[in-house]
Amino acid sequence: MLVDGLLSGPRSVGAYQTYGGFADYAVAPAAAVRRLPAGLDFDQGCNLLGNYETAYHCLVTCGQVQAGETVLIHGASGSTGLAAVHVAKLLGATVIATGRSDDKLAEVRAQGADHVINCRNLDGSPGVRRFRDEVKALTRGHGVDVVHDGVGGDISLESLRCVKFGARFLIVGWAATPAVARGKGLRGAPNANMLPTNLIMMKGLTVRGCPTVLSTLHDPSIRAPRLAAIFQWVEEGRLRPHVSREFPLSAYKEAMLAKWRGEFVGGCVLRP
Ligand SMILES: NC(=O)c1ccc[n+]([C@@H]2O[C@H](COP(=O)([O-])OP(=O)(O)OC[C@H]3O[C@@H](n4cnc5c(N)ncnc54)[C@H](OP(=O)(O)O)[C@@H]3O)[C@@H](O)[C@H]2O)c1
The missing domain is CATH 3.90.180.10 (Medium-chain alcohol dehydrogenases, catalytic domain)
Structure with a gap:
């Protein structure tokens, strides 16, 4: 049980x-x-349940990921990130996974990611290095259809340069800046991540917040199909x-x- x-x-x-x-x-x-x-x-x-319901809510309910699309998944070695890699592959997407450790990324690739990118700065300084050219090369110059961002901060900004026109940008979490989520928006609020509206506007992006539990409380009907899909994948x-x-x-x-x-x-x- x-x-x-x-x-x-x-x-x-x-x-x-x-x-x-x-x-x-x-x-x-x-x-x-x-x-x-x-x-x-x-x-x-x-x-x-926690990990795969989150992945399903983000990629299916919010992101509407379709077979043949390309999804950029940040924090892919994490609990929800790896679940997102698994679910994106089950949906028929191509997965580009990011992280900061070659060893962990090798494990993520063994778990199904099609491509991995180590986004750590080569000199060891904080933040992320420029990786837009690698993503563009992997997508024949188009950029990705969907970003699944469980990390936030610098990686979100770099991701806005890795997307095709009309892409969906899924805000999943803030592993890089955990204080954002603290204190009901009060204590963490000064550190909140910000996305530049010029790139959102000019690339025609859909930016979607994906809080699984809160969305389910607001609309409990979204849970039954989610659980049915997850249990079916397990049974198969x-x-x-x-x-x-x-x-x-x-x-x-x-x-x-x-x-x-x-x-x-x-x-x-x-x-x-
Ligand atoms: N939307 C929802 O409903 C929902 C549900 C559950 C969790 N979340 C949120 O999603 C986020 C991820 O959760 P999780 O349980 O998967 O966490 P986790 O298991 O700790 O994984 C997070 C991953 O992010 C990467 N990371 C951590 N700090 C980073 C940094 N400073 N810069 C770049 N990458 C960093 C790490 O990968 P590398 O070391 O390989 O870089 C780590 O494996 C959290 O913020 C969590 O609160 C959201």
């Missing part, structure tokens, strides 16, 4: 919003308990969450730090 984080736990609505999953035993409402899909082990099951054996690290429950602090530092690709589990 696995527990549905939209129906129980801190991101849910209703009477079961408390933390408490890092435990040998936990209580969840019956309505939030789902059968582990056939073909998945518990480690993969732990990494299914076409989707398997990638779990690259596991920790005993007693090492929860090391696990959280490893996640914070981006030390692994894709998913991670705590074993009670």
Whole structure:
């Protein structure tokens, strides 16, 4: 069985919003308990709903990604980023994945990305290097159809130079500037990422914010088709969450730090 984080736990609505999953035993409402899909082990099951529902919401519900399109995915080694790589490939898209580590990018490529770009500055300074020419070369000079941006900051600005006219720019998260999301828009607000309106205007871009949980609260009907698609991919054996690290429950602090530092690709589990 696995527990549905939209129906129980801190991101849910209703009477079961408390933390408490890092435990040998936990209580969840019956309505939030789902059968582990056939073909998945518990480690993969732990990494299914949050990551793949986010990827589906961003790429399908918001991005309307079509087979044959090219998607530029930032933070592709991360939990939601790698899920986006998997979902984009299932949709028939070509994936260009970015990251800052050659080793992690090799793993991302082994997980299905068609092309990888290390966007780290060659001299080690913060920010990202210019990579628009590589993206243009990979897209025969056209640029990508869709940007899936879970990183924000400098990489968003460089991405605006990598898109074709009329592209969709999906704002997924801010891994590079995590304080943006803190404090209900108050404490983080001065650091908010900004996109230049001239490029958005002249390239005819659609910029779309993609908050999965909030969108689902506003329109609960978007969830059933999302879950149906994800479970079908799993049942067909076409989707398997990638779990690259596991920790005993007693090492929860090391696990959280490893996640914070981006030390692994894709998913991670705590074993009670
Ligand atoms: N829209 C939604 O509904 C939704 C849902 C879940 C999460 N999110 C958000 O999406 C973002 C990613 O979440 P996640 O769980 O995938 O995080 P994660 O597992 O920590 O992965 C983030 C990835 O971003 C890259 N990154 C981190 N800091 C960076 C920096 N300073 N510059 C460039 N790249 C950096 C890292 O890849 P490399 O080390 O390979 O560069 C890292 O693997 C977060 O902001 C999260 O809050 C949004």
